[in-house]
Amino acid sequence: MAAVTEGPTGNAGRSAGGNPVLAAAVKEAGCSYASLALRVNELGRRQGAESRYDKASVTRWLQGQQPRGGTPELIAAVLSERLGRALAPADLGFHPDPQRPVAGRALVYGEDVAGTLHTLAELGSADISRRGLPGAVPFVAAALTNPQRDWLLWLLENQETLSAPLPVNGGPVERVHAMIAVFDQMDNHYGGGGVRTSIVHYLSTEVVPMLQRRGTASRQRRGLYAAAARLAAMAGWSSYDAGEYGLAQRYMTQGLRLCAEGGDRVLGGQILAGLSHLATSLGRPDEGVALSRAGIVTARGAGSPLGLMRLYAMAARGHAAQGRADDAREALRLAEGQLAASRGAEQESPWVRYLDHHYLQAESALCFRDLGLARQAERTASESLGSGADRRRRQAISRSVLATAHLQQDRLDEAVGTATLALETLGAVHSERSVQALRDFRRRLEPRRAEPVVKEFERRSRGVLGAAA
DSSP, X not given: OOOBOOSGGGOOOOOTTOOHHHHHHHHHHTOOHXXXXXXXXXXXXXXXXOBOOOHHHHHHXXXXXXXXXXXXXXXHHHHHHHHTSOOOGGGGTXXXXXXXXXXXXXXXXOSOHXXXXXXXXXXXXXHHHTOSSOSSOOOOGGGGHHHHHHHHHHHHHHTTTOOOOOOOOSHHHHHHHHHHHHHHHHHHHHOGGGTXXXXXHHIIIIIHHHHHSSOOOHHHHHHHHHHHHHHHHHHHHHHHHTTOHHHHHHHHHHHHHHHHHHTOHHHHHHHHHHHHHHHHHTTOHHHHHHHHHHHHHHHTTSSOHHHHHHHHHHHHHHHHHTTOHHHHHHHHHHHHHHHHHOOOGGGSOGGGTTOOHHHXXXXXXXXXXXXXXXXXXXXXXXXXXXXXXXXXXXXXXXXHHHHHHHHHTTOHHHHHHHHHHHHHHHTTOOOXXXXXXXXXXXXXXXXXXXXXXXXXXXXXHHHHHOSOO
């Protein structure tokens, strides 16, 4: 994507009084013009939009200039982070764009489920057509707080009436579950980027209309809501895997709301685990830990040790990203305890049957990598590779982590050889997460760029990873 700079064409018009609402927010946030511009650039780059804003750009915004494209959303995301509350572009004095309202509404955990269904249908339509959405829909960390609160309040108010999920017995619920199984298989084999559009299309044009129709029996309706929540979570996860981080957040948030209608605590915990993973990976491990804790409260007592295992693993990831080794180790210990407590996949919810020993080893390896514990990262990454060739994304990520562990132990030839195997795996997987894991390894090679084996790896990787920065 071309870098964004501002000139006359980026000016949507200046008002005589400038933008006092934005000025007040910047002052309250206590950030300098230069730091605001830098953070907007960083957030945009992380989400696929290159820009070169500086303090002069901020001055122009304060004078009344409306920046082009999705920059108002990025500014709102940055100030939301600083102020600890969710802000929309309109809250900062930017002109509302009637073509993009769904991007803001989809961050909200709505009280009215009919509104949630409408939002999902509209979001899916805009996503598929790419109309009505900014080029890079931003991830907004501050918008994670309210959905957690509203979900936990719902859980507290309904804990005495919650019952186990209903069995799938024919009809539309069984058909939707069959499609979910197909999407799962495609996702495991080809990565989220290869199946994302199909999931979004099926959810928004087939399943949402089923729920909007009148006359469905309440028993079937509850099962349909749980299945729709699972599909929304899959749309979010596959968007994450395709590098569409803002869309991932929005689909998962709406999926959490649908989950309340389905009354499925295990699934609710898994959606919170997905949001936790997203937050930690995008530089907010504090939010990642909070989301995992909300998920643990949700899933505790729901009869799913494997679901709890994943949530404790997500807590460990957040702690490790913050350098809190003791907390990370304790969370991994609790995850291992839940894995040992499981009576096998067939006794678990269908939403968590894919979780196993190899999954926990892969997540543990990432924790140890982030903590600089190279030998433990090597051991656990090697064990995770036993998960089978069908899980190509996990294989690619684990090999990238294993390569880093070799590099941390100054075993350069082994590191590059392992990374080359990961690179070959990526040829068949459309997964931005796998690409980012290998880019992380390549960045660690920079001090040794002059060595022939590194030069050769950079040459071979360019087609998949792009040019090194």
